[in-house]
Amino acid sequence: MVPLVKRQTRKGKHPMSEQKIIEIEVLRYKPESDQAPHSEVYKVPFTDDMSVLQGVQYIKDNFDGSLTFRWSCRMAICGSCGMMINGIPKLSCESFLRDYYPNRITVEALANFPIEKDLVVDLSGFIEKLEAIQPYIIPKEPRTLEQGEYIQTPEQFSQYIQFTSCINCTLCYAACPQVGLNPDFIGPAAMALLHRYNMDSRDGGQAQRMELVASEEGVYNCSAVGYCSEVCPKHVDPGNAVNVNKINAAKDYFLRFLSPKGGAQ
Amino acid sequence: MKTRKRSNAPIFWGLFGAGGMLAALFGPMLVFITGVAIPLGLLLPAGTMSYPKMLAFAQNFIGKGFIFAVISLFLWHAAHRIFHSLHEIGIHAGFGAKLLTYGVALIGTVVSAVVLLRVGF
Ligand code: SF4
Ligand code: FES
Numbered sequence: 001m002v003p004l005v006k007r008q009t010r011k012g013k014h015p016m017s018e019q020k021i022i023e024i025e026v027l028r029y030k031p032e033s034d035q036a037p038h039s040e041v042y043k044v045p046f047t048d049d050m051s052v053l054q055g056v057q058y059i060k061d062n063f064d065g066s067l068t069f070r071w072s073c074r075m076a077i078c079g080s081c082g083m084m085i086n087g088i089p090k091l092s093c094e095s096f097l098r099d100y101y102p103n104r105i106t107v108e109a110l111a112n113f114p115i116e117k118d119l120v121v122d123l124s125g126f127i128e129k130l131e132a133i134q135p136y137i138i139p140k141e142p143r144t145l146e147q148g149e150y151i152q153t154p155e156q157f158s159q160y161i162q163f164t165s166c167i168n169c170t171l172c173y174a175a176c177p178q179v180g181l182n183p184d185f186i187g188p189a190a191m192a193l194l195h196r197y198n199m200d201s202r203d204g205g206q207a208q209r210m211e212l213v214a215s216e217e218g219v220y221n222c223s224a225v226g227y228c229s230e231v232c233p234k235h236v237d238p239g240n241a242v243n244v245n246k247i248n249a250a251k252d253y254f255l256r257f258l259s260p261k262g263g264a265q
Numbered sequence: 266m267k268t269r270k271r272s273n274a275p276i277f278w279g280l281f282g283a284g285g286m287l288a289a290l291f292g293p294m295l296v297f298i299t300g301v302a303i304p305l306g307l308l309l310p311a312g313t314m315s316y317p318k319m320l321a322f323a324q325n326f327i328g329k330g331f332i333f334a335v336i337s338l339f340l341w342h343a344a345h346r347i348f349h350s351l352h353e354i355g356i357h358a359g360f361g362a363k364l365l366t367y368g369v370a371l372i373g374t375v376v377s378a379v380v381l382l383r384v385g386f
Contacts, residue, residue, distance in 0.1 A: 181353070211269055215269030215270060223353065249275060253271070
């Protein structure tokens with residue numbers, strides 16, 4: 001975390017003379033008229049409490065209303081405002097202009113995704129991956145209402161809680177060189193969610209999910225770079241989920257003839 | 266649900282992992298002994314790696330196993346790493362790169378096995 005910079009006082013004698021201006025270079029792309037993306041630079045006046053997202057909103061409100069980007073919560077919880085900021089995948093609502101000033105900052109659409117317009121990327125491939133991992137509890141055996149609720153110990157809970165924190169911001173996909181090389185790779189966040197269900201004591205779907213884990217789109221695309229976990233704003237550590245499942249998939253590969261239940265063909 | 270092709274990676278990944286573990290445990294020590302200590306006559310008594318001693322080592326069952334593991338698993342580890350590094354820097358030579366990297370490891374494995382068996386027990 002960057003230490004909070006002391007707020008600029010509003011009581012200064014010449015508040016206007018203290019107005020700081022930062023240059024924001026934005027990657028623009030209009031699908032209906034542009035052949036390829038190009039950059040445009042805007043000079044944005046800002047205060048120390050302004051995030052990069054607010055800088056981009058300033059551009060939309062004051063310079064070009066057609067600038068397109070996603071956002072919602074402004075508090076690092078909805079996961080929709082991810083952008084490449086100076087080449088690093090970040091949530092723009094929790095990145096602050098003051099930390100880049102006086103240098104120019106570049107803001108681009110998340111890497112490794114097709115650009116839909118300006119800073120908005122096409123997430124349909126990611127959504128398909130999320131669906132593919134069967135992101136719901138697959139009960140071990142049928143359970144009736146009379147059996148009551150599942151009992152889960154704190155120990156069992158701690159096995160998967162970390163992997164529930166994902167906000168689907170896809171920063172990890174923008175960070176992953178292997179996703180860049182092979183867009184079919186199931187990728188870090190989807191694997192983290194898969195692992196979340198596999199590790200849940202109520203779930204019995206690990207064998208069903210193994211087909212995907214062990215497949216050519218599965219975990220072995222990963223070369224343990226670890227950048228996914230580094231950029232994750234929620235400390236999910238998706239890289240850990242991927243690598244633990246390499247071991248699971250290897251066990252399944254070598255032991256599948258001993259206990260044949262599911263798995264890829 | 267669409268059927269997916271099972272990846273054969275666990276074989277190579279397993280060899281890679283085993284080789285990496287062995288390399289981390291013994292690599293630096295072996296480099297020091299064979300590359301520094303013996304040639305410069307440091308620390309170890311003269312003749313530690315003399316021909317008769319090394320032959321006896323290679324004829325011993327455990328010694329044989331150690332030499333075989335160190336040579337072959339190091340090679341598999343290196344092959345896997347080079348293959349993936351090529352991919353990462355944008356050289357997707359595919360089958361050719363596989364043949365070159367894993368092929369060298371396979372040849373090294375077979376040759377070391379044959380030689381170790383031929384020095385007898
Ligand atoms: S794992 Fe982390 S970086 Fe990846 S989508 Fe989830 S919250 Fe974002
Ligand atoms: S706007 Fe919701 S995470 Fe940034």
